[in-house]
Amino acid sequence: MNSRFGIKNIIQFILFVALQILLFDNLVLFSTGFCFIYVAFLLFLPLGINRLWLLLLGFIVGFTVDMFYDTVGIHAAASVLLAFLRPLVLNLLTPRDGYDTNDSVNIHVMGWRWFLAYIFILILFHHVAVFFLETINFQAALYTLGKTIASTLFTATVMVILQLLFFSPKRERVDYR
Amino acid sequence: MRNLFAFIYRFRAFLVFVLLEALCVYLIVRYNTYQGAAFFNSANKYVGQVLEYQSSVTDYFRLSSINNTLARENAVLRRELMQYRVQEVSDSTAMLDTTIFAATDTSHTAPYILHAGRVINNSVRRMNNYLTLAVGTADGVQPGMGVVSSNGVVGRVKTVSKDYATVTSVLHSQMLVSAKIRKDNTFGTLKWTGGDYRTAILDYIPLHVHPEKGDTVVTSGFNTVFPEGIMVGTITSVEKEQDRSFYTIKVKLAVDFAQLSYVYVVENTTMYEREDLEQQAGILTDEQ
Numbered sequence: 001m002n003s004r005f006g007i008k009n010i011i012q013f014i015l016f017v018a019l020q021i022l023l024f025d026n027l028v029l030f031s032t033g034f035c036f037i038y039v040a041f042l043l044f045l046p047l048g049i050n051r052l053w054l055l056l057l058g059f060i061v062g063f064t065v066d067m068f069y070d071t072v073g074i075h076a077a078a079s080v081l082l083a084f085l086r087p088l089v090l091n092l093l094t095p096r097d098g099y100d101t102n103d104s105v106n107i108h109v110m111g112w113r114w115f116l117a118y119i120f121i122l123i124l125f126h127h128v129a130v131f132f133l134e135t136i137n138f139q140a141a142l143y144t145l146g147k148t149i150a151s152t153l154f155t156a157t158v159m160v161i162l163q164l165l166f167f168s169p170k171r172e173r174v175d176y177r
Numbered sequence: 178m179r180n181l182f183a184f185i186y187r188f189r190a191f192l193v194f195v196l197l198e199a200l201c202v203y204l205i206v207r208y209n210t211y212q213g214a215a216f217f218n219s220a221n222k223y224v225g226q227v228l229e230y231q232s233s234v235t236d237y238f239r240l241s242s243i244n245n246t247l248a249r250e251n252a253v254l255r256r257e258l259m260q261y262r263v264q265e266v267s268d269s270t271a272m273l274d275t276t277i278f279a280a281t282d283t284s285h286t287a288p289y290i291l292h293a294g295r296v297i298n299n300s301v302r303r304m305n306n307y308l309t310l311a312v313g314t315a316d317g318v319q320p321g322m323g324v325v326s327s328n329g330v331v332g333r334v335k336t337v338s339k340d341y342a343t344v345t346s347v348l349h350s351q352m353l354v355s356a357k358i359r360k361d362n363t364f365g366t367l368k369w370t371g372g373d374y375r376t377a378i379l380d381y382i383p384l385h386v387h388p389e390k391g392d393t394v395v396t397s398g399f400n401t402v403f404p405e406g407i408m409v410g411t412i413t414s415v416e417k418e419q420d421r422s423f424y425t426i427k428v429k430l431a432v433d434f435a436q437l438s439y440v441y442v443v444e445n446t447t448m449y450e451r452e453d454l455e456q457q458a459g460i461l462t463d464e465q
Contacts, residue, residue: 022231028302031372051190059197067224068298070307070343073204080201084194133205134304135350140371 005053009045013061016041021068024158032147033154036075038065039126040159042082043119044105051087058083071134078129082122089121107163119159124152225297225341228309232297236438243438250327289404290444292316294324294342301374301434306348308332312442313340321402323443329408329431330354330396331440342442348374348434356409357397358388364397367409367428374434377410379426388415394428401448 020038028034041061045054062079066072090099093114107115127148135144185192236243294316298309312318314337324331324344332346345352348369356379357364365381379394392412398405410428418425445451 072208077201
């Protein structure tokens, strides 16, 4: 399992946060579908990354988005929750013979079923946290729930599109001969 | 003791998780209740620069509508100016003033100062919406001042840095605006309950008055944030509910928040004196 946090991840951080602030801030479908694409940074991190490091990265990326959204703490709290749950979900979804050395979060490498299950579970938790922290009360719970589900579908769709466009289907094979 | 450390080490991930979440909740609570003193928001210098750069690109696509608004506003101002000139020429009863405003009425003598500001960040679809303006303390903007556009009430300044200011929009779940129906001066409280960003609720209008569809709602001037008579919106529906002693009135807001590009920050020169007095008397409400 590749667990290195490299320059690639730093570039992904900048790209995803910029995408979030400059583009997806203005792109809201029918006033209900929000896209929080910056969570892709956390989801696409190496599989075997240190848990403490992951939590810290979650806080940093959430807090950065918070500063631009004027929602101090909300996205940070949701991202830290996502970072905490990620290793648990990864454990839950372990393939029959464990993760490979070269496995990474890539739709071509891990397959559609694994990828969709992985992103849907985590995005759902993140969005539930964001929207319910935003309203605080449970008066309009049904409306908030609808918003959460629509946004989860939106974010997941965008993430799959990004995967298909920019992540190579080539499996980086190490020759063991 | 060693066991304790071993325990902490074993559950380090969970403990760090709890710690970070507690920090986040603390930040959320503090930011929601506490005005000013928040550094980590879009009034921050670096965040403001990014947002200003973004709006310098997107503003090009709105130039024609911005021009239209400015031209229309100019026209209205010119018309008013002309009316005053005509009045001045034809009417020399300057002392009439004292019959409307007693000589001791300070609301007549203390003027409001307007600072024009460009909107560089804006949202309308969240539960709590904020704007960021490209004006700051260097331009005379202070926390607590009201913000209006040429069409009506926009919000209230929350935090200010040297060059930028964040504004709590009327579209914020905790923003209350003291407003009145212009027809009969009945005052109530305007608030936004989420959902459609063109519609707000006017509350606490008692049942003995008769508001009608199409009536104009303006600010009451009962506090220091907004001058009296700033446009808020028009009534679109009036409902009487069985178990309430107030009407449920829907108001269509005069300002289209999705189209804001230039706004004015209202400086009330007597704000601090009046607020001090009202605070000492213990009658200051959280309405704006």
